[in-house]
Amino acid sequence: MRELAELEARLERTGYITEQGLVLALALAGELSRPLLVEGEAGAGKTAIAKAFADAYQRPLIRLQCYEGLDVNSAVYEWDYQRQLIAIKLHEGRRGDQELEHQIFSEEYLLKRPLLQAISMAEPPVLLIDEIDRAGDEFEAYLLEVLSDYQISIPELGTIRARSAPFVLLTSNATRELSDALRRRCLYYYLPFPSFEKELRIVNARLPGISRRLAGELVSFVQALRGFELRKKPGVAETLDWAAALVGLRITGLDQERERLAQSLICLLKTREDQLAVNPEMVGRLLAQSLLGADGTRD
Amino acid sequence: MKDGREVAANGFEITARFIEFARFARANGLRMGIAEDLDAARVAVSRGVASREALYWALRSLFCRTREDWERFPALFDAFWKCKEPHTTTVIVEGSSARGGGTHERPAGAVSWDEDRSLAGAHGRDGRRSGASSRRGLARQDFRELVKVDQMRPLTALVERLATRMRKRIMRRLKAAPKGRLNFRATIRNSLPYGGLPLKLALRRRVKRPPKLLLLLDVSGSMSLYSMLFLRFARVIARVFSEVEVFVFHTQLVRTTEALRERNAERMKERIELISLGWAGGTRIGHSLRQLNDRFGRHVVARRPIVVIISDGLDTGPAADLALELNRLKRRAGRLVWLNPLFGRPGYEPTAAGMAAALPYLDAFLPAHDLASLEALEPYLAGL
Numbered sequence: 001m002r003e004l005a006e007l008e009a010r011l012e013r014t015g016y017i018t019e020q021g022l023v024l025a026l027a028l029a030g031e032l033s034r035p036l037l038v039e040g041e042a043g044a045g046k047t048a049i050a051k052a053f054a055d056a057y058q059r060p061l062i063r064l065q066c067y068e069g070l071d072v073n074s075a076v077y078e079w080d081y082q083r084q085l086i087a088i089k090l091h092e093g094r095r096g097d098q099e100l101e102h103q104i105f106s107e108e109y110l111l112k113r114p115l116l117q118a119i120s121m122a123e124p125p126v127l128l129i130d131e132i133d134r135a136g137d138e139f140e141a142y143l144l145e146v147l148s149d150y151q152i153s154i155p156e157l158g159t160i161r162a163r164s165a166p167f168v169l170l171t172s173n174a175t176r177e178l179s180d181a182l183r184r185r186c187l188y189y190y191l192p193f194p195s196f197e198k199e200l201r202i203v204n205a206r207l208p209g210i211s212r213r214l215a216g217e218l219v220s221f222v223q224a225l226r227g228f229e230l231r232k233k234p235g236v237a238e239t240l241d242w243a244a245a246l247v248g249l250r251i252t253g254l255d256q257e258r259e260r261l262a263q264s265l266i267c268l269l270k271t272r273e274d275q276l277a278v279n280p281e282m283v284g285r286l287l288a289q290s291l292l293g294a295d296g297t298r299d
Numbered sequence: 300m301k302d303g304r305e306v307a308a309n310g311f312e313i314t315a316r317f318i319e320f321a322r323f324a325r326a327n328g329l330r331m332g333i334a335e336d337l338d339a340a341r342v343a344v345s346r347g348v349a350s351r352e353a354l355y356w357a358l359r360s361l362f363c364r365t366r367e368d369w370e371r372f373p374a375l376f377d378a379f380w381k382c383k384e385p386h387t388t389t390v391i392v393e394g395s396s397a398r399g400g401g402t403h404e405r406p407a408g409a410v411s412w413d414e415d416r417s418l419a420g421a422h423g424r425d426g427r428r429s430g431a432s433s434r435r436g437l438a439r440q441d442f443r444e445l446v447k448v449d450q451m452r453p454l455t456a457l458v459e460r461l462a463t464r465m466r467k468r469i470m471r472r473l474k475a476a477p478k479g480r481l482n483f484r485a486t487i488r489n490s491l492p493y494g495g496l497p498l499k500l501a502l503r504r505r506v507k508r509p510p511k512l513l514l515l516l517d518v519s520g521s522m523s524l525y526s527m528l529f530l531r532f533a534r535v536i537a538r539v540f541s542e543v544e545v546f547v548f549h550t551q552l553v554r555t556t557e558a559l560r561e562r563n564a565e566r567m568k569e570r571i572e573l574i575s576l577g578w579a580g581g582t583r584i585g586h587s588l589r590q591l592n593d594r595f596g597r598h599v600v601a602r603r604p605i606v607v608i609i610s611d612g613l614d615t616g617p618a619a620d621l622a623l624e625l626n627r628l629k630r631r632a633g634r635l636v637w638l639n640p641l642f643g644r645p646g647y648e649p650t651a652a653g654m655a656a657a658l659p660y661l662d663a664f665l666p667a668h669d670l671a672s673l674e675a676l677e678p679y680l681a682g683l
Contacts, residue, residue, distance in 0.1 A: 004353070021356040028357055032338055039366060068602075073484075081483035088495065174366070175601040176542070183364040184332055190369040229593060 003027065005054070016045075016052030017194075017201045025189045027275055035147055035168035037132075037183065040191030043235010046171040047192075050128035053167070060125040062166070066112040066135035070141055076115045076152055077249060084109050105156040115143075119150055119162035127166040133176045140182055147185060194236060196223050202236060203243050210247055217254040220290035225268065230277065235270040242267035254287050261287075314340040320379050321362070324328040327375055329362050351380070511542040511602055513632070515591070517610030519549040519582035529609050529667075534559045544599050548587035554595070582613060584653060585620030592627045603633030609667060611641045614653030621653050635660060638667035 008023045026049075029036040038046045054061035064075060084104045091100050103109075112120065118127040132140065146152060150162035170186060172178060194202060199219045201209060222239045234242075245264050251257055262283055269275045278286075321336045342357050355376055363369045485501030493499070514533050532543045533555075545556050592598070600606070606628060614621055629635050637657065641647050642665065649655055649664070658664060 020352065021359065024353055024356040028342065028360055032341070033339075036360070079483075081487065085487075085497075143643040174598045180330070180364070184330075184334075187360045187368065188363045188365075189360055190363075190366055 002070075010056035011052050012205070014052045014055040015205050016048060016056075017198055017205055019198065022049070022189060022191070023101075026188055029169075030167060031189070033165050035170055035186045036189060037170045037172065037178075037186035038172055038189045038191055039172050041193055041233065041235070042173055043237055044191045044193050045236050046166050046191055047128065047130055048236075050126055050171075054126040057125065059167070060121065061127045061128060062114050062118045062125050065128060065130045066132050066139070068134055068136070070135045070139050072139070074113055075139065076113050076142075077154060078106075078111045078113065079156075080109045080111050091297070107157070110111045110154070110157070115146055116152055116160065118166045119146070119152065119164075120160060121166075122163055124164035125166050125190070127168045129168065129170045131173060131174040132170045132182075133174060133178060135138075137179065140179055144179075144182055144185060150275050193226055193233070196220065199223065199236065199239060203239065206240050207243050207247065210243060211252050214246060214252050214254070215243065217290050218246060221254060221286055222268065222287055225278070228278070230269070230274045231271045232269075232274060234270075238268050238270075254291055258287075320358070323379050324362050324372075324375055328371070329368050329375070330364055331362050335361055354380075366562030413666060479523065479605075511544070511604035513600060513604040513606045514543065514545045515586070515588075515606065515608045515610070516545065516547045517549070517582060517608075518547045519613075530559075542604075544595075544604070546587075546591060546595075548582075548584070550583045550586070552587040552590040552594075554599075582610070583616040584610060584612070584614040585616045585618075585622075585624050588621065588624035588628060592624055595633060596627070600628065600631040603631065604637065605634045606632040607636045607638060609638045609640075611639055612649065612651050612652070613635075616653075618652040618656035622656040622660070625657055629660050634662045636663045637661050638665050640667050642666035 004023055004027055007027055008018055008020075011018050011064070025036055028034075038049060039106070040046055050061060050063070053059075069135075087104050087109070088100065091103075110116075117124055125228065129143070132143075135143075147168060150165050151159055153159040172230075193199075196219060199222070200215055202288075203215045203219055204212075222234055222242070226233050242264065245267050249257070249264060250258055251261065253262075254261065262280060265278065265283070266275070269278055305455070317339045318336055321331070321339055324637050325331065338361055339358060342361065355373075358376065359369070359372050363372055369517055480503050482501040482503035486497050486499070489499040490497045490500055516533060518530075530547070533543075543556065544554070547553050547555050624634070639649070639654070642649070649658060
């Protein structure tokens with residue numbers, strides 16, 4: 001249990017406020033050396049986990065951002081063809097064929113992409129595979145192979161074994177169902193939007209200068225806003241942006257400068273529909289509510 | 300970990316208890332394998348039993364695979380660990396009700412090991428029983444008889460052919476890439492016949508994935524003649540394409556993608572029957588589409604799928620609602636196609652209020668009353 005407390009403290013020192021379940025999931029993933037799959041609303045802080053974890057243990061963070069059409073060549077390795085061609089031309093007739101072949105298919109001419117990089121480091125890094133749901137099924141299958149054996153085979157060079165097992169974190173926004181095989185391989189955590197208390201702590205941790213009153217009120221406002229049907233619900237990053245904006249505008253409470261306040265909502269509402277949907281009347285109601293709400297929690 | 304001796308003494312019993320829980324969870328539909336059993340046991344022995352809270356979170360991460368699992372887990376956990384004092388070890392009890400909520404623990408030792416087991420069994424059975432009882436209100440039609448087998452076979456074959464053809468065409472189009480980035484790997488391969496000179500360049504373009512398909516089936520009373528037929532249609536499509544989502548709706552919207560993937564035909568039938576509760580009721584198309592947009596919009600209707608609505612358009616809700624929701628859906632959809640079984644009948648005009656309101660938003664409005672009309676649909680799906 002002591003190690004859990006330590007893990008939590010370390011994460012918080014980097015400014016990432018966790019919850020007990022997540023700390024345990026991280027600890028378990030390390031102990032069982034299995035990847036951890038984190039799902040949750042966009043903006044709930046999934047990607048930030050990896051950054052905080054890497055920071056907390058001073059481990060390098062390797063990030064693989066998935067996208068449609070991501071293939072092995074941009075995720076694992078690629079030969080540096082230009083340099084290989086030049087090398088062939090330069091050494092033409094001067095060296096033996098065998099020697100040349102050996103040279104151009106050596107690690108020197110290998111471009112390491114994130115996956116290969118992650119398993120060939122001496123010190124185990126944190127490998128973040130972000131938005132795995134965007135990559136295709138084929139890549140997912142390949143990833144499974146890498147994650148189960150921690151080895152990658154390159155036909156021209158042979159099999160490269162992991163020098164250290166990276167700590168693997170996968171995130172998904174559920175735009176596509178992940179395969180059962182991948183899910184089975186991973187531990188799972190569902191990260192919802194933070195509760196009022198947690199979000200308040202996050203704001204206070206990230207913006208130490210903010211007044212207690214403003215922090216309480218704005219978090220309460222954002223929390224209420226998430227209750228509406230919006231096309232894009234504000235995430236934690238949006239909350240922090242808004243908080244910074246309000247501090248910058250020298251607003252110390254949501255009951256001041258209504259007009260500017262309403263304008264600053266562009267930090268939270270990122271589509272035209274949402275901006276239209278959240279009309280001044282609604283803002284007024286939300287503000288009144290959050291002023292009350294923040295009062296209630298402060299006492 | 301430091302209390303090695305204690306663990307050794309209790310290890311076996313704790314392990315047994317954990318495996319029991321794993322079995323219980325599996326009986327209730329969590330889909331983890333043997334590896335999780337072993338890991339659970341390892342966790343139990345090495346760390347997990349220090350507090351109930353820790354145990355709860357550890358097992359939740361270990362046993363859950365999807366968000367649905369994640370949300371069902373607390374109930375399962377409580378059912379197994381909370382309704383009595385586990386007598387096997389005292390360690391687990393310490394942090395008992397830290398997670399809040401009413402504790403309904405019975406006095407220690409009141410429940411024996413065997414009773415535990417029967418409790419787990421009862422829960423498993425319970426789930427099934429409630430399923431059965433909720434089915435009671437259903438008009439018990441045998442769906443297979445709605446459409447005769449000899450009619451079914453050519454359709455199934457046709458649909459399979461259609462799906463395969465769609466896939467082939469799309470793939471063919473993706474292979475020939477007239478412009479794009481240089482593909483070094485292929486270029487070097489091409490240069491072999493020219494003594495290593497890269498004379499023939501190979502280009503690469505981003506590989507497009509086949510479009511996602513989203514089927515919305517109307518299973519209301521007025522459609523009952525057709526709904527089973529289209530469910531079969533959907534089933535074949537769902538098997539051939541990995542990226543298909545299927546929903547059925549009458550007054551409510553239900554996601555049936557998983558049920559249609561069910562390999563066991565008997566179980567699929569059971570699940571669909573459950574889903575079709577209220578089969579013969581009215582249709583609220585607008586309302587059902589709103590559920591789709593609100594609940595699944597962001598995830599399921601992502602990446603501009605081809606949306607195919609199969610319905611007769613006889614909406615009992617206000618037509619304005621339908622128009623509004625179709626508009627919302629259209630913004631996310633790559634193409635919006637409406638198949639109407641009534642359309643093929645001679646003299647049919649889309650004058651029903653709902654259908655008329657829907658027309659402006661559709662990319663295609665097509666008949667679907669017989670095999671021939673379904674076949675005519677193919678270019679619309681494949682020719683994108």
